[in-house]
Amino acid sequence: MALVTAIGLMSGTSMDGIDLAIMRTDGVSVIETGPSHFVAYDAAFRRRIEASLETAKSVVVRTDRPGGLAEIERDITLRHADAVKAFMNALPPEWREVDLIGFHGQTVLHRPHLGVTVQLGDGALLAGETGIPVIYDMRANDMAHGGQGAPLVPAYHAALARSLPAPHAGLFPVVFVNIGGISNVTYVPETGEPLAFDSGPGNALIDQWVDREGGIPYDAGGAIASEGGVVEQVVDRYLHKPFFRRPGPKSLDRNDFTLAEVEGLELADGARTLAAVSARAIAVSANQMPLAPKLWIICGGGRKNPHIVGDLSEIAQRSGAEVIVAEDAGLDGDATEAEAWAYLAVRSQKALPLTFPGTTGCREAVSGGVLASPFVEGHQSFTPASSD
Structure with a gap:
């Protein structure tokens, strides 16, 4: 399978900032990791995210953005875009041709028993700001197939486990x-x-x-x-x-x-x-x-x-x-989750499974994610990264 160069972006439940990592992978077993970086959120922005956790409790449909969630989603996305641009500018020349971004976003609500998970992050905006295709919203398809929507990193862990030195x-x-x-x-x-x-x-x-x-x-x-x-x-x-x-x-x-x-x-x-x-x-x-x-x-x-x-x-x-x-x-413990999101984005692009019955409880192994393409003639294009 062809190798894809992907950047993975992760902002986890600690809400301390953005982890970035780059890799080349076929989405299966070939993994060449590159540089990684971390961009901290300032204290005031972290408090805004923490406040949004309470607002998010009122979300019933995962696409709803009540009470200022839309505004903070935009701000989170723009910070990710700035982080990507700075990261790419600092990369050595052999890593600067990037094919894809895997975008996790910021989880503010996860209620699998209700079939609702909310990650704040506008993939279309990120694609437009960076000029790079973005795969995001990778949890939803798993939940549509009876899964918990988490964790998603195990597919990457399994690949790493079988290549340990x-x-x-x-x-x-x-x-x-x-x-x-x-x-x-x-x-x-x-x-x-x-x-x-x-x-x-x-x-x-x-x-x-x-x-x-x-x-x-x-x-x-x-x-x-x-x-x-x-x-x-x-x-x-x-x-x-x-x-x-x-x-x-x-x-x-x-x-x-x-x-x-x-x-x-x-x-x-x-x-x-x-x-x-x-x-x-x-x-x-x-x-x-x-x-x-x-x-x-x-x-x-x-x-x-x-x-x-x-x-x-x-x-x-x-x-x-x-x-x-x-x-x-021989691994980078700070970059593992961001690397996973790059790896998962490539798997999504190739319609390979992201989750399995034994990792999330989904009925069958399923892919997932939504592809947002950069602006083309002033229009944003959205394509499911994989079909059911």
């Missing part, structure tokens, strides 16, 4: 863990399709806690948590919530877990306890996997929290498994 090549089952605002896991067997589901809170609760209690946007390097201790009763209260008893596939909205359980704790104890919740929620996910993992690979911002990684490592070692961060496997 020594000494980690062939250590199956491999579990990729992406720790963003919410954590999700991808179980990759030696043969067959992956299994995946959201495992629980990742960084979001920790970020919310230290921001509210300490006026600090996030716990850099787990420094705050290092001054505190784990309050086991609080961890138990979180892990006894119904979500953890539900079988996968399953997915979470950012608002499904709150700070109610840590009310009254000291700042450091709360941060350390919430890190333990994140780690143990990931570990508990192994109970829903066909075989015990031999290797856990940690991606996303949470891999920089030594308490999350350390707690998970301690638990995994009891079953003889190894926990490594993405860089230990």
